[in-house]
Amino acid sequence: MTLVDTPVKTRKINVVVLVTGILYLGIAIWFWRYHLMPGDSSSRLANAYYTIFSRDPHLAAIGFVWNPLPSLLLIPFLPLTLVFPALTQESLLAVLASAALMTATVGLFHSVIQKIVANRALQIALTAAFALHPMTLLYAGNGMSEACFLFTLMLAVRSLHLWLVEKRVEQLVPLGLALALSYGARYEALAPLAAVTALVAAITWWRSGRNGALARTDAVIVGLPGLLAVALWALASKIIVGQWFATFSSQYGNSAQVSTSAADIGSVTGDDLAGRLSYWGHQMTGLAPFAAILLIAALAFAWHRRDLAILAPITVLGSVLAFDAMAFLSGTSFGWLRFHIAVVPLAVLLAAHLIADARQRFVTAASLVLVLAAFPTMFSILSDSNLSREEAQWVTESGRFNTSDLHRINTQVASDLDAMNLPDGAVLTDVAYAFGVVLASDNPDQFVITPDRDFAAAVADPTAHHIQYLLLSADGSADAVRLARYGPTPVPLDNATPYRDAQGGVEWFLVKTPF
Incomplete structure (x- = not known):
């Protein structure tokens, strides 16, 4: 079996990319149409947005709390928002980017499968097992960083595979x-x-x-x-x-967030090692129930045939899973289901190696069954909002309602501020929380935001910096503006306009200055 990409192989990859691209585009449009984009995707888009569309545009506005690549990739497309405002105001660009990146990931995945398995029908079946996995579908369309991360990991898997086989x-x-x-x-x-x-x-x-x-x-x-x-x-x-x-x-980073939410996390995942281990095991069983069996069997046959190529997915993807598992079990992670998404391509690649090394019909059939078993178990996990805490925001009716309602509130706040025709720098807010409002606004220059180089001075003395309003999150534990003005005490309602969700809970306070 040759490792050179022949014209036939290239055409097959193109077809796979086209089909998955159309599918993922449809999912991205669904997330956008019903305003289901998670805050993580909108915040990554906002980090890119500040570098061009803010009162103090500069590249460092992209921030240093989270890794920059998902935001950097969006910057070249931001000028299009002048023609299509929905790209940023409704976070459409974020979901389109994740759809494109996951499509490219599937293309890379298929090219690796072609180098492992010779049978074309099996190549398609194995690629589909990854491309159509519910987690792949969700994170292809929701704009989060998983698609970008998986793309870079598959680049590494492909290159390492080639080096292990070709020794170049x-x-x-x-x-x-x-x-x-x-x-x-x-x-x-x-x-x-x-x-x-x-x-x-x-x-x-x-x-x-x-x-x-x-x-x-x-x-x-x-x-x-x-x-x-x-x-x-x-x-x-x-x-x-x-x-x-x-x-x-x-104070905005992962460590601070986990520390602040430790009690809430522990109430769901367990607050000791045994509880976390059980929770992690249930998540992994849902994502890829037979990954451990595939790993043991694939390693056994690879050892027999001296097939070093199996070390490519195990080393690249397996190390990510080990890192996330250790972080969660040690109590330094939220334990989101998506943190273990790398097991999805890993399980399928292990099945591919097992099929190629065993060369037995029974092993081939058994491997496919073990991989495809992830579909019913995954649907079971998605129906459990404790195990799929983030995913429940999109796959359950109540979650979808709450997620879209937050978009409605952010849009309302932005609309009210825009209607005031405020001058530049009139609204002081911490965009660790208010990114959705800033993105939804027609006038981003009216905000003094966290990446602005005069933000700290404006927080210290709003009046001297001609601040007319403070936009405060209702429960943001690290909201610098709210903490500077009110500390840990609740925001008094006598000088604040609250913005409430559909259940009556307050999401935002708009406070007029001087106080």
């Missing part, structure tokens, strides 16, 4: 670049960056007859781009915001 050192260059890109998407990329570098060093040392110098050289080729990505991003963060790794040290 030039494949290490795109492998290193893919790992660096993956760090631009998510912090979990630290795991495959370390794991792949170690693997390449070990295999080169073994293949070269224990040549340590050659092993170190290959490790540098693979690891240096990612190491530079980590170091340069940390250095830029330190220079601009004074923190090396803001996601761990910022």
